[in-house]
Amino acid sequence: MKNVYVIGVGLIGGSMALDIKALHSELIIFGIDTNEAHLEEAIQLKVIDSKATYSDLKQADLVILSIPVDTAVIELPKILDLVSDACLVFDVGSTKMDICKAVEKHPKRRNFLAAHPISGTEFSGPKAAIHNLYKNKTNIICEVEKTAFKLQEMALKLFIGIGMRIRYMNPVAHDKHIAYVSHLSHISSFMLGKTVIEKEKNERDIFDMAGSGFESTVRLAKSSPEMWTPIFKQNKANVVEILEEYIQNLTKFKEFMEADDFEEIYNEMKNINHIKDILNGIN
Amino acid sequence: MKNVYVIGVGLIGGSMALDIKALHSELIIFGIDTNEAHLEEAIQLKVIDSKATYSDLKQADLVILSIPVDTAVIELPKILDLVSDACLVFDVGSTKMDICKAVEKHPKRRNFLAAHPISGTEFSGPKAAIHNLYKNKTNIICEVEKTAFKLQEMALKLFIGIGMRIRYMNPVAHDKHIAYVSHLSHISSFMLGKTVIEKEKNERDIFDMAGSGFESTVRLAKSSPEMWTPIFKQNKANVVEILEEYIQNLTKFKEFMEADDFEEIYNEMKNINHIKDILNGIN
Numbered sequence: 342m343k344n345v346y347v348i349g350v351g352l353i354g355g356s357m358a359l360d361i362k363a364l365h366s367e368l369i370i371f372g373i374d375t376n377e378a379h380l381e382e383a384i385q386l387k388v389i390d391s392k393a394t395y396s397d398l399k400q401a402d403l404v405i406l407s408i409p410v411d412t413a414v415i416e417l418p419k420i421l422d423l424v425s426d427a428c429l430v431f432d433v434g435s436t437k438m439d440i441c442k443a444v445e446k447h448p449k450r451r452n453f454l455a456a457h458p459i460s461g462t463e464f465s466g467p468k469a470a471i472h473n474l475y476k477n478k479t480n481i482i483c484e485v486e487k488t489a490f491k492l493q494e495m496a497l498k499l500f501i502g503i504g505m506r507i508r509y510m511n512p513v514a515h516d517k518h519i520a521y522v523s524h525l526s527h528i529s530s531f532m533l534g535k536t537v538i539e540k541e542k543n544e545r546d547i548f549d550m551a552g553s554g555f556e557s558t559v560r561l562a563k564s565s566p567e568m569w570t571p572i573f574k575q576n577k578a579n580v581v582e583i584l585e586e587y588i589q590n591l592t593k594f595k596e597f598m599e600a601d602d603f604e605e606i607y608n609e610m611k612n613i614n615h616i617k618d619i620l621n622g623i624n
Numbered sequence: 625m626k627n628v629y630v631i632g633v634g635l636i637g638g639s640m641a642l643d644i645k646a647l648h649s650e651l652i653i654f655g656i657d658t659n660e661a662h663l664e665e666a667i668q669l670k671v672i673d674s675k676a677t678y679s680d681l682k683q684a685d686l687v688i689l690s691i692p693v694d695t696a697v698i699e700l701p702k703i704l705d706l707v708s709d710a711c712l713v714f715d716v717g718s719t720k721m722d723i724c725k726a727v728e729k730h731p732k733r734r735n736f737l738a739a740h741p742i743s744g745t746e747f748s749g750p751k752a753a754i755h756n757l758y759k760n761k762t763n764i765i766c767e768v769e770k771t772a773f774k775l776q777e778m779a780l781k782l783f784i785g786i787g788m789r790i791r792y793m794n795p796v797a798h799d800k801h802i803a804y805v806s807h808l809s810h811i812s813s814f815m816l817g818k819t820v821i822e823k824e825k826n827e828r829d830i831f832d833m834a835g836s837g838f839e840s841t842v843r844l845a846k847s848s849p850e851m852w853t854p855i856f857k858q859n860k861a862n863v864v865e866i867l868e869e870y871i872q873n874l875t876k877f878k879e880f881m882e883a884d885d886f887e888e889i890y891n892e893m894k895n896i897n898h899i900k901d902i903l904n905g906i907n
Contacts, residue, residue, distance in 0.1 A: 459833060518833050521830075522838050523833075526842070527837065528874070532873045539873075547902050549762050551805040552806060553744075554809050560840050562897070563900045566893035570889050570890040570893065573889055574886050577881055591815045598864055603857045610853065613845050616846060620839055
């Protein structure tokens with residue numbers, strides 16, 4: 342392995358580039374991006390060694406596709422058309438059904454590995470790229486059996502090298518579960534931000550009265566709409582279903598309050614406290 | 625000032641005791657609590673110097689009332705009955721209307737200061753008490769004009785000493801705004817935890833698939849039901865109102881998704897991103 346191409350030099354792809362380079366300094370990391378300023382920034386920040394274009398992809402040993410999930414499904418078939426037989430291409434998107442379907446019958450399907458490294462921050466762009474973003478985080482790999490043996494092995498070695506634990510799932514299960522534990526959190530946070538901004542005309546007051554609790558709950562509302570809109574679109578059915586359930590639970594809570602049933606309010610919270618034990622393992 | 629009595633030796637009162645003692649080592653910190661085990665623990669952890677009872681309160685120079693808001697409104701009048709004319713009593717509760725009303729006509733109203741130091745963690749009990757919990761945090765003081773001049777001054781010095789910035793508000797405005805920026809966050813977090821726990825029968829899967837985003841959004845769902853049930857009860861009208869608004873915003877978001885109006889989904893998130901600028905000041 343010598344030439345690594347990162348398509349989309351933002352938080353996710355950029356952080357992966359940094360870790361891979363730290364591990365294998367002999368590799369050359371090329372960046373491809375529609376945003377020229379991001380490429381320049383990525384070079385300056387040493388996230389990539391130099392910039393490249395699709396016409397260079399025939400020299401690629403590894404391609405990391407880290408662009409929004411709607412463009413990923415369009416670009417992936419083109420990329421597979423261009424790479425050599427020995428090249429591994431993996432994506433890092435937060436939805437897995439559409440991308441797997443997009444290359445289902447592609448002659449180079451075996452060069453592709455569908456991955457979802459579950460990690461990130463609320464920041465974006467090359468300057469958001471950081472070392473060790475993936476350490477001790479989970480990487481969900483879908484349809485592993487459709488990837489060539491040697492490339493499975495290469496990917497596994499790389500992911501373990503940057504500190505990830507691997508889980509295998511089918512794309513349907515992935516998209517359903519990730520709607521629960523990731524996509525819903527983002528919506529709950531965005532809508533919390535919206536509700537408070539609407540109510541508080543005086544922003545100085547929000548700043549002064551909000552404690553760290555509000556800050557942590559609303560943190561995800563800083564996330565990139567460019568990245569998240571296509572995720573919600575691709576995972577619409579699962580997201581709408583879990584959002585429905587969330588709204589129902591909130592409505593029930595409100596009804597208990599309206600009915601002065603604070604014993605039930607207490608019981609609800611007491612039961613949910615059990616989330617402590619579940620979270621104890623995270624991070 | 626010599627004798628400080630902390631009634632309720634948990635996260636809030638305990639942390640305040642630690643900071644006050646660090647600042648004024650000559651003070652003796654007494655703890656009063658219905659939970660005998662907490663008192664022993666607080667002594668062991670050096671959160672308090674020794675335990676006491678209400679009958680000792682006549683020697684108090686300062687009383688910090690840090691118990692759940694429903695018992696606070698019952699205990700405060702009794703405490704005021706017991707303390708000397710020179711003693712300052714302040715509470716730290718997350719609601720201010722009911723407690724101000726509870727002592728509105730009390731002959732020792734001028735010994736009381738209604739305070740809400742906006743700080744905390746999701747943990748509780750004496751072992752949750754930490755140094756510097758209040759550093760650079762906001763302390764909302766209500767009806768300051770009803771407290772004796774000398775005691776206003778004493779409180780202010782103390783709060784500034786432990787690093788807090790002071791804001792004055794009336795109890796009605798306090799309870800309304802705090803419902804927006806604090807109480808709603810807790811409910812959104814609790815219900816997020818509930819929704820995900822209900823859906824994910826396999827808890828190991830939650831742990832493996834949940835990233836730091838879920839963890840930060842659901843953090844407040846670890847909070848103490850003993851503390852939060854009475855807060856929601858006392859601030860029912862404001863909480864129900866803002867919860868209603870939150871549910872409406874979530875429902876609208878769901879409807880945009882169902883109608884495939886992802887342009888609107890994008891716009892919503894883009895507008896809410898502005899929360900970044902507001903939060904930049906917090907912490």
